[in-house]
Amino acid sequence: MSESEEVVEPLHLELEDREVYLAKIPTALGASWKNVQESELMLGSIKLEKKSVLGRRKGMLTVNPSTLETDIPTEYRVEISETPLKLKVFSLDGSGRMAVEGTVKNSCTIMAQRNDQYSKMCKQRLIKSMVKTRIVQPLEDLPRVKKARIQFTIEKPDPDADEDELKNLVFHHFEEREYWPLKELNFHCRQPESFLKEVLKEICIYHRKGPNKSCYELKPQYKDGVSSKA
Numbered sequence: 090m091s092e093s094e095e096v097v098e099p100l101h102l103e104l105e106d107r108e109v110y111l112a113k114i115p116t117a118l119g120a121s122w123k124n125v126q127e128s129e130l131m132l133g134s135i136k137l138e139k140k141s142v143l144g145r146r147k148g149m150l151t152v153n154p155s156t157l158e159t160d161i162p163t164e165y166r167v168e169i170s171e172t173p174l175k176l177k178v179f180s181l182d183g184s185g186r187m188a189v190e191g192t193v194k195n196s197c198t199i200m201a202q203r204n205d206q207y208s209k210m211c212k213q214r215l216i217k218s219m220v221k222t223r224i225v226q227p228l229e230d231l232p233r234v235k236k237a238r239i240q241f242t243i244e245k246p247d248p249d250a251d252e253d254e255l256k257n258l259v260f261h262h263f264e265e266r267e268y269w270p271l272k273e274l275n276f277h278c279r280q281p282e283s284f285l286k287e288v289l290k291e292i293c294i295y296h297r298k299g300p301n302k303s304c305y306e307l308k309p310q311y312k313d314g315v316s317s318k319a
Contacts, residue, residue, distance in 0.1 A: 101188035109178050109191035110169070114199045115264065117161045117210075118152065125156050132156050135167055145170045150199055160213075162206040165199045172196040200264050203257075211257040215292075218310040255280055255288050260311070268296070268304040 114122075122132060130153070137148035150165040157163070176193035201207045258278055262269065275285050289295070293305040 098185055098187055101186065103188070104191055105177070105189045107191035108194050110195050110197045111172065111176065111193045112197040112199060115161075115165075115201055117159065118157075118165070118199070121157045121159065121161070124158060130156060133163075137167070137169070143170075149202070161210055162201045162204070164202040164204060164206070166202050168198045168200075169195050201261070203261055207261070208257050211260045212253065214260075214311065215253075215256060252288060255285065256292060259285075259288060259292065260307075263307050268301045268306050270304050274305065 125132070133150055133152040133156070135148055135150045137146050140146045146169040148167040148169070150167050152163045152165065154163055172193060172195060174193065178190040178193065180188050180190050201210075255278065259274070262274060262277055271282070271286065271289070274289075275282055278285055289305050292311050293307055296302055296304050296306065
C-alpha cells in the first residue's frame, strides 16, 4: 500500500439497535451537567405517566442538586414522543475507533417547572439584566470644564407584583418557543392586551418584516437560561 492511500477504519455496529433519546434541555441546566466530572454520578430521576393515545408520555424530572453549579430549579416537566427521524449516535475515542452507540427513536423535551425556584431565577435574571456596568477610563488630557447644567433624575418606581408575575409567565412561554405572535401568546397569558404589549416592549424585540414578521422575540440580555423548542 502506498503512502498516499488513506486507511479507512472499520465502523463498529454492535450497539446500533440500542434505543437512545434525543433530549433538549434548558441552557442553564445543560451548562451545569456539561461540567460534571464523575461518570457514575446520577444526574437525576424521572417519573413518567402512562403513554397517551397520541403516543406521548409526560412526567417530572428531579435533578440531583450536587450536579448544579448555580442556583437554578431542580424540578422540570418532561415530554417524550416518538420521532420519525432516522438518527444515529456516533462515537470516536482517542484511538480512532468509530462506533454507532444507538438509534434515536424518541425525542425528549425538558422544561422548567413553574414554581418558587423558577420564579426566583427569573427575578434574579431580570435584576441582573437591569444592572448597568460602570467603566472607569483614564484621560490623558484634562478636558476643558464647561458649566454643567443642573439635571434632576426621577427614579422609576419598582414594578408591581402583577408586572413581575406577567414577566415570569412570558419567560416561561419563551422556553417553549423562540417567536410568539401577540394574539397567540396572550391566549396563554390571558392578560389585557395593552398590559401584555407594555411588558413585551420592555423585554422583547418586535419583528416587523422577515420570516418572523409580527412576532416577538426575547432581547439577547433575557435569553440567558432560556431554551426554546422552536
